[in-house]
Amino acid sequence: MAAKQELAARLNEDSDFAGLRDTTEVTTLNSWGWRRVRNTAFSPKLVTTERDYHFAMLNQLQGVWTAHPDIKRAIEARKNVAPRRIMNVIDAFKSLGFDHLRHSNLSAFSDHVDSLYQQNLGWRLQQQFDDLTRYEVLSLGIGGHANELSDADKRRVYRSFFRFWREASAHLISNATFTLEDQKYVAYVDEVQKLEAKSILTGAARYDHVLVDEFQDINPLDLNLIKAIVDRNRATLTIVGDDDQAIFEWRGATPEYILEPQHYFGVPFETHKLSVNYRSPANIVERSQRLISHNTRRVDKEIEAHGNERAYIEIRKVSGLYDALDYVHWLVRESIERGKSPSRVAVIGRKRSQIIPYQVFFASRDMAFCAAEDLQIFLSSAFDRLLELLMIKTRASSRLSRTQVVGDMLKLCDLTKRYPLSRKDKEALRSHLQRSRMRRLEDAVVALQGYRGTLKGPNKGGAMSRGMADAVRQFIDAGTVAEALMSLSENFVGLQYDLGKAETDIFFTDPPFLHLAEYASRYGDDYDEFVDDIELAKDQLVYVPPFEDGASGQEEDELWRRPLHLMTALRAKGKEFDVVVLLGVQDGIWPNKNARTPAEIEAERRVFYVAFTRARKQVAMILDERAGNHASVASPYIGELGLSV
DSSP: OHHHHHHHHHHHHOGGGGGGGGGOOOOOHHHHHHHHHHHHSSSOEEEOSHHHHHHIIIIITHHHHTTSHHHHHHHHHOTTTHHHHHHHHHHHHHHTTOOTTTOOSHHHHHHHHHHHHHTTOHHHHHHHHHHHHHTTSSOTTOOOOSSOOOHHHHHHHIIIIIHHHHHHHHHHHHTTEEETTHHHHHHHHHHHHHHHTTOOOOGGGOOSEEEESSGGGOOHHHHHHHHHHHHHHTOEEEEOOOGGGOOOGGGTOOTHHHHSHHHHHSSOOOOOOOOEESSSOHHHHHHHHHHHTTOSSSOOOOOEESSOOOOEEEEEEESSHHHHHHHHHHHHHHHHHSSSSOOOEEEEESSHHHHHHHHHHHHHTTOOOEEOTTOGGGGSHHHHHHHHHHHHHHTTTSOOOHHHHHHHHHHHHHTTSSSOOOHHHHHHHHHHHHHSOOSSHHHHHHHHHTOOSOSSSOOGGGHHHHHHHHHHHHHHTOOSHHHHHHHHHHHOGGGSOOTTGGGTOGGGGSOOHHHHHHHHGGGTTOHHHHHHHHHHHHHHOOBOOOOOTTOOOHHHHHHHTSSEEEEEGGGTTTOOEEEEEEOOOBTBTTTBTTOOSHHHHHHHHHHHHHHHTTEEEEEEEEEETTGGGSOOOBOHHHHHTTOOO
16 A cells, blocks of 8 residues: 555656656555446445454355355354354455356366465465364364375365355355455456456556556465456556565465566566665665575565665664663664654564563653554453453452452453353352452452362363462462563463464464563562553554555654654565664574574565665664573574674
């Protein structure tokens, strides 16, 4: 969307393009597709929320899934989460280029699966298999291969899920119900049908040329739609992009398309390498090229800076989080207040959880900041529950009414396991606790330990009761805020990493306990002050929604003009700042410790490359030599930049 805004502005404001304004359309694939949907469907309904997904699966698709035993069993077993999760997988299959009309048999399905592995997208397909296994649509053991899927696995996926996927996709379209991914998918299906009917566009309705910007970020569905548009219009095609900035693989994109476009379009391409960088200082360009040259799967380029300006590059060694916070705070204030024109400063982390302490820290010092849309963790319901548990901890040893003690204990029990207690179990436990004489939470722990009713099952010999009681006791016995947070991290499964829950609450993608606990070390046992500062950070948090076509963008522009910005590296793409602070430049973060294959390591290097090249005047890389109370090793990217620690 940012590229669309920039292209539209150039077209409308630059006199050199005045002759093209009346004959050029600037749009996104989603917007172009949604126009097609509205032209082909009567009163289309766009479903966007998890609640919409849940309703669509349980109601509109009920006649479909009841005829497929594996889907029926999964939905009936977990009606609270499985419907929307399966809807998400339906969307993912569309983004991966599956076609419910053309992949109409096992052979066509198998061929497309093989092509995805050849495009290095097998891992993305495996994610969908893992989700379907988690909700028991598929049996255990599907996939897991780096470069192939066995014929037996293909048959199992086809039988258990893909036949349902085809029918569900067709049913939603026929009922004019569309997801955001359908904006492109339905347009693609319609365009291909018209192509097969030899309905070729002519005259004023025809595009003579198609130019696609940020081509390195497209996924298989995007590719199919672009090909269909080009073929139906008999248009020439220009693709623009940088394979070194292909960092959206997490959403199904692949750099393969820009590396070998002739293979995917079936026609030769003439390549023009733009060798002058007009944005970055000379030394940023030089060092970033040294870095990215370590990737083997890329187009070789000779890039030079337009000017001779040089940025100040430093590696700042710190000892622990507070040393880093103090330095970054000084750097931000010094940068913003320097000169007559305040600088724009970006604090960039590889992981979302790295940013959380900085939000609290800056808010506690009344420094307004702008946070990207992937930092809404303070606004999540799980984070609110975490704060509620901390407040329960503050009154754990106080004399309270029996009703309040029982209520606090039930809230704690709800989070000791992955899912809350059932209504039946909760009411039985409530009755047991209310019969006991208690005025403190410690009394309720003793009562819970002696409970023998059902809890998440039979509770044989009181094993479940004792496990819950131990978790609660360790939490309420914690002496400091940091210890309490670590107790929640270790013993309360309902607050731990959970990819399934992450579909509805961003907290579970990367729970920030370790970073919060380290930050909380300065508060000692002052829970009230810690929670107050968290609330301040929540008030400061600015959510910047994505631009919508036709919107003025004035509110978004005003927010982005704020001098201080906090974001993850994946959200830094397309932006530039006077000063960039890169957090945690140690091995295990840059690159991420989960990156193991050569392709994953190269993808991580591209993310660092993008983050490093956002700076116009200064880059400060923060190396915590005592990360997590252990000595840390500097990121290999520092050496690849040609720098030394």
